[in-house]
Amino acid sequence: MTDEPIIRVRGLVTRFGTTVVHDGLDLDVKRGEIIGVVGGSGTGKSVLLRSIVGLLKPAEGQIEVFGKSVRDTDADHYRALRRRWGVMFQDGALFSSLTVRQNVEAPMREQLDLDDDLRALLAGIKVRMVGLPDRALENYPSELSGGMRKRAGFARAIALDPEIVFLDEPTAGLDPIGAAAFDKLIKQLQISLGLTVFLVTHDLDSLHAICDRIAVLADKKVLAVGTMQEMMDLDHPWVHEYFHGPRARAATPVADRKETD
Amino acid sequence: MSATTTKAQPDPSGPVRFDSDGGRLCVQGRLTIDAFQTLDLDAARDQATQAEVIDIAGLSHMDTAGAWFLLDLAQRTSAGAASGITGASDAQTQLIAAVGDNLPPEDAGETPPARLVDHLEKLGRRVALAGSNALEMVSFLGQVIATLGRVIRHPRQLRLTSVVHHCQEVGVQAVPIVALMAFLIGVVLAFQGSAQLRQFGAEVFVVDLIAISILRELGILLTAIIVAGRSGSAFTAAIGSMKMREEIDAMRTLGLDPVAILIVPRVLALIFMLPALGLIANVSGLIGGAIMSWIELGVSPAVFQSRLVSNTDVWHFNVGMIKAPFFALIIGIIGCYQGMKVGGDAESLGRLTSASVVMAIFMVIVADALFSIFFAIVGV
Structure with missing residues (x-):
């Protein structure tokens, strides 16, 4: 684990029309960690994710992944860079015309020249790794439950054994048991595949359970980065409300009263 | 028996090599999914059948695909799948174990070719579907x-x-x-x-x-x-x-x-x-x-x-x-x-x-x- 950050964001400015979403945002992600990005609705968590993977061109600022700029890069370079990360969107974003197996095979098919049988076998391993049953392989996304779609989306994100996975609210909309299982899965695969995980989430349980560090987005910047304990101790109204609010683990009777206000 | 790494990879570690050394099959270099584009799998498998164990101490990179192939090779060694791999680091051991737990079931054979009866069944289903669709549409009209x-x-x-x-x-x-x-x-x-x-x-x-x-x-x-x-x-x-x-x-x-x-x-x-x-x-x-x-x-x-x-x-x-x-x-x-x-x-x-x-x-x-x-x- 080198000290050089695997993702380095400096002075990021993102605007939509006259709305400024990020204004001079800085963030470092270390190799091999699970970083949780939290923030209120509309603080640009997903926008940050999309900027880092190059789906959005920020107005200003530098984004480096693996020490290379994502923004000022030619197509070949970007392609090579892109191979080294995987993205899972909120609802899996599976291709609805393809089966789960074909979805997981899609990145392999696009990037590599592999034998059909081998590709199917590797896709099968990935699908099993994310805990989907074998029969799901030949199912279409519309035939799967929300939780299974997320798992399949995760399987597609790790199809090429990327070094970084970006997960956009992986546990949103899952029942607590399913969400806990998904957390466990992320942690387990992070260890066995040596992943760096960039996790956008609202799930306090996820943050507690698997995140090494937490970055809080507020006031158009990264307000603070640190461990869960550091966040709990931080003295900022929003952060305090978030980590000590009625839904947080440390819910107190005082907080309960606040909810009914 | 060698594989190329893509130009985009910044890592200078060499392509994967399989060297037979007495009863050991030494694997070196990068055994990642890219390698499988050019790797001669059968040649490596032949080498494995003659070996007792596979030594992967010289392996610089290994991903899921690599782990699967090592397991596949280990099965062919005289030591067997369980103890056929030596020299793995902790992370590699974990990955190999994770892949080993998720291998496809043995009986995942070919699906039998479609027979005439299957085609007839498909035709029948289609006719029935068309009929029920027509009925549905009439009820919708009503x-x-x-x-x-x-x-x-x-x-x-x-x-x-x-x-x-x-x-x-x-x-x-x-x-x-x-x-x-x-x-x-x-x-x-x-x-x-x-x-x-x-x-x-x-x-x-x-x-x-x-x-x-x-x-x-x-x-x-x-x-x-x-x-x-x-x-x-x-x-x-x-x-x-x-x-x-x-x-x-x-x-x-x-x-x-x-x-x-x-x-x-x-x-x-x-x-x-x-x-x-x-x-x-x-x-x-x-x-x-x-x-x-x-x-x-x-x-x-x-x-x-x-x-x-x-x-x-x-x-x-x-x-x-x-x-x-x-x-x-x-x-x-x-x-x-x-x-x-x-x-x-x-x-x-x-x-x-x-x-x-x-x-x-x-x-x-x-x-x-x-x-x-x-x-x-x-x-x-």
Whole structure:
């Protein structure tokens, strides 16, 4: 684990029309960690994710992944860079015309020249790794439950054994048991595949359970980065409300009263 | 037995190599998914069968694909899968274990080839599906008609704004394209007709040719086809995407009837507007025909008009107009029905939209044929 950050964001400015979403945002992600990005609705968590993977061109600022700029890069370079990360969107974003197996095979098919049988076998391993049953392989996304779609989306994100996975609210909309299982899965695969995980989430349980560090987005910047304990101790109204609010683990009777206000 | 790493990889560690060293098979370099593009798997497997253990201490990189292949090789060694791999780091051991737990089941054999019985079964299922679809559509038609009846008895339930809006969408906005299309058809008929009729010196009959074919058949039929392509598809797409986003279900839970709110106004708008569009098409087709007859045959507009009035029975016009509301009903019902059938995925929206257009046009032509027979029997 080198000290050089695997993702380095400096002075990021993102605007939509006259709305400024990020204004001079800085963030470092270390190799091999699970970083949780939290923030209120509309603080640009997903926008940050999309900027880092190059789906959005920020107005200003530098984004480096693996020490290379994502923004000022030619197509070949970007392609090579892109191979080294995987993205899972909120609802899996599976291709609805393809089966789960074909979805997981899609990145392999696009990037590599592999034998059909081998590709199917590797896709099968990935699908099993994310805990989907074998029969799901030949199912279409519309035939799967929300939780299974997320798992399949995760399987597609790790199809090429990327070094970084970006997960956009992986546990949103899952029942607590399913969400806990998904957390466990992320942690387990992070260890066995040596992943760096960039996790956008609202799930306090996820943050507690698997995140090494937490970055809080507020006031158009990264307000603070640190461990869960550091966040709990931080003295900022929003952060305090978030980590000590009625839904947080440390819910107190005082907080309960606040909810009914 | 060597593999190349892609140029993009910044890591200088070499391609994977398999070296037999007595009872050990030493694996070195990068054993990642890229390597499998050029790796000779069988050669490595042959080497493994002669080895006792696989030593991966020299392996610089290994991913899931690599771990799988090492397990595959280890199975062939005399030491077996469990203890066939030595020299793995902690991380590598973990990955190999994780892959080992997720290997495909042994019995995952080939699916047997399809037999005749399977094909027959598939055919049977399709026929049954087509039958149930037809039945469903008839029941949908009944539902729409029942709702229409209710709306007529209680006019306050009619969504007048919605009807007017759809009249604008399917009617007024279609006027330019329909008028242009009919005008050109009139021109073509006059041009082609005059070339043929001139051979017999019967040029003046081109008026009858144009009048009868446009008023009776082409005007309304082509209008219906354009409307099916324009509005039928729009109905399916609009209702389908509402279905996809659960808006229809939301309506039902609020006690609103989607048939009354979404479908009846659309169908009514079509029933009102298709005859109007047909009339415009008729007029514009006749104008096109008259202009071309004048240019091509010297039949002056005055002669064209008098011949049109004296020789063309008004029933030709009536026949066309009688068909219009039926075509409108067909297009509206099929467009809305297909929209209601859209499922949760984007794929079905596209498929059903195109199915809706094809089916609407086909059914319009079938209905037109049936009307021809009917009018021939009643003698108009």
